[in-house]
Amino acid sequence: MNYRPLIWLAVATFSTGIDGYVLAGLLPAIADDLSVVEAVAGQLVSVFALTSALAAPVLSTFTSRWERRRTIAWSLWVFVLGNLIVGLATTYAIALGGRIVAALGACLLNAAVTGYVIALTPARDHGKALSFVLGGWMAATALGVPVGLLLGQSSWRFPMLLVAVVGTIALAGILLKLPRLHLPAATLAERLRPLGQPRLIAGLLVTTGILCSSYTCFTYATLILRPAFPAGWMMILIMFGYGLASMLGNAVTGRLADRFTPLRVLTVVLAGLLADAVLGAITFRLVPVGAVLGVLGLFWFFTAGIGNGGAAVPQQARLASFAPDSAAIVMALNGSAISLGVALGGGLGGLTLAAGAPPSGLLVVAAAVLGLTLTLHLLVARSRRYDAVPA
Template identity: 55%
Template sequence: MTKDETRPAGFGALLWLAMATFSMGIDGYVLAGLLPQIAKDLDVSEPAAGQLVAVFALTAALAGPVLSALTGAWERKGIISASLAVFVVGNLVIALSVNYAMAMGGRILSAIGGSLLSAVVSAYVLAKTAPERRGRALSFVLGGFLAATALGVPIGLVIGQEDWRLPLYLVTGVGAVALIGILVNVPRLHLPALSLRETLKPLARPALVGSILVATGIMCASYLCFTYATLIFGPRVGEGPAIIAAMFGYGVVSLFGNIVSGRATDRFDPVHVISLIVGILIVVALLGTAGLLLPGAAGAVAAFAWFFCCAFFNGGSGVALQSRLGDLAPDAMSLVLALNGSGMQLGSALGGMLGGALLASGLPADGLVPASAVVLAATMVLHLIVSRAKPAARTA
C-alpha cells in the first residue's frame, strides 16, 4: 500500500467529490425544463426531446450495476476520474450536437459515466472515512447533488432560455474543474480484489435486495407528487414566480435535510433513521391531505408546508439508505450502491408513471398526496421486515 493510499480523505478531497456530484445534479434536472427549446433546435417533437431525459435514467439504471461489478477490483480514484471524464465528454457531445442522433449518443455516454461515478463516489467515501464520521462525509458529498437542485438548476434554466446548450457547457466546465481537483487532491484507494462471483454474492441476500427496494418505494412516493407538483400548486398560487420559489425552496430544504440526516446517521443506527424518515413522511402525507382541503390562502400555505416537509425528509433519506447498504455489504459497496442508484431511478420512473395513470383515471391532483401515503405505508412494512438483518463483517 502506497503512502498516498494511507492518507485519509480530508475536507479538500471531499470538496472536489462534491463538485463532481454538483455537476451531475445540474445535468440530471435542467434538460427537463428546456424541452421546447431543444425540440425546436433539433427539429423534433417535444415528446422526442423528452426521450433525452428518459434514456439517461434507463441507461444509468442498466449500466451502473454492470460496470460496478466489472470494475470492482480496480483502483477507486482511477475509476472516479475515468467515469467523470466520460460524463464530461458526453455532455460536451450533447452541447456540440448538430442533430438529434448525436445528442442522444452524448446522453447515453454521459449516463454511462454518471451512473458509475455516482456509485463509486459513495463507496469511496464510506470506505475512506472513519465509521463515526462517514454519515457527515457522505451527506457533504451527496449534498453537491442537492445543492445543484437548489442553485445550479435555476441558474441553468435562466441561461438556457437564451440557448439550451449553455447549461451543458456549465456542466462540462464544472465537471472538468472537479476532475482536475480529484486528480490532484483525492487519495488513491484499493479495495479487496473479489471475483465477479464473490462480488455478486450479496445479491443472494433477500435483506439487501429488500433494502434497495425500500429506496425504490421512497422515491416512488416522492415522484408520485413531485412530478405533478405544478398541478397541485397551480390552482392555489398560480403559475410563474410562486412555482419557481417552490422548486427553489424544495432544493434548499432538501439540502438541509441531507445535512441533518448525515449527523443523525453518525449518532444512530441508520435503520432507525430510515424508520423515522418513512414514518414522518406518512404523517406528512396525511396532514398534507387534510391541509389541501382548506380554502384560499390557508390551502396555499398548507401546500407549501407539505411540499417543504417532503423535501426535508426525502432529502435526508439518501445518506441513511446508503449507509445501511454499506453495513450490509461492506466488501461490495460499489455494486450495491450502483444497484441502489438503479432502484432510485426505477422509483422515480414508477412514481411518475403511477401519478400519470391516476390522473388519467380521473383522480384530482390533490389525490396524489394520499396515494403517496399508501406507497409509503407499503414501503414501511418492507423496511421493518428487512431491517432485522444484521450488518456483515468487513474484510480486513
C-alpha cells in the first residue's frame, strides 16, 4: 500500500490534534491576557466542540457532492483561518468567534478525511490506513502539545499560530500530492437513519459521557494540578506524559479488543476510570500539598490518560456492530457525540468553578458523570436485541 498521499492527511490531523489539546494548558495565560476568569476562558474549548457536534452532519451533507480533495482543502483552509483569528484576537469575543470558525473547518475536515481514506484504500487496508492518518492526532497529544505549551510560555498566541503554520503546510501538500476523488452524495436523512435504533442512541450517549467526564477535568488540568506543580515547565512535561499515556491506552485496548470482546474491554476501562476519579477526588481533598500529593496527582492524571485513550477502540467497535451496514455513518455520528461530550465537559467544569468549587472538586463531578455512563453502558450491554436499521 502506498502511504505517501496519506502523509499530508496525517499532517492535517496533527494540526487539529494540537488545537484540540493545547488550549487546556494555556487557560491562565489566556484568561489574564483577555481579561476574563479562567472558567470563561475554558469555554474556548467548549464552544469549539459544541460547534463541531452540531455542524458536522449538516456540513458533511451540504458538501457531499463536492470532489473530496476540494472538500478537504477548503475545510483545512477554514480551520487555519480560524486559528489565525484566535492567535491575533484582541478581545475574548474575537477569540470566541475564531474558535467557531476553526470548529467549522475541523469538523468537516475530520469527516472528509475519514471518508477519503476508506474510499481510497482497499477494505483489507482500512484499519492500517486510518491508523496511519489518525496517528497524526495521537502524535499531537504526545509531541505537538508539549511543543505548543513550550511556545506558550512566551505567549499563548504562539501555539495558535503554530497550528496555522502546520495546517498551511498540510494544505500545500494536499493540493499538490493528494489525488482527486468523487464519492456518492448522501442526504441528511440517510446520514441520520441509524438513529432509529434506541440501542445505538444509548451507545452514542456512552461516548458523550466518556468525553464529558474526561474534559470536565482535562480542560482545567492546569488548575487542578497547580498546587503540586506550580511551575509552567512542569505542566509541559505532564502534558507530554498524558499524551504518551493516551497512546499506550489506545494501543493496548486495540489488541485486547481483538483478543477478548469490545464489550468486556470497555466495561473494564469505564470501571477503571470511575475508580481513578473517585480515588483522585479523595486524594486532592485529604492529602496536603507536597511531594506525596504530586505523585498521587500524577498517578490520577496519567491513569485517566490511559483510560480515556483506551476507550476509543472498543467503543467504536461496539457502535459499528450495532449497524454494520451503516458503519461509516455511525462513526460520523460518534464524532458528533465526541464533540458534544467535550463541549459538555468544558461547560460543566466551568459552571462548577463559577459556583465556587475548588478545581479538585471537578474530579467529583467527573466521577458522577462516569457513574451514570457506566450504568448506561451496562444497561445497553444487557439488551440482547439489536434493532435493525430502517431500510
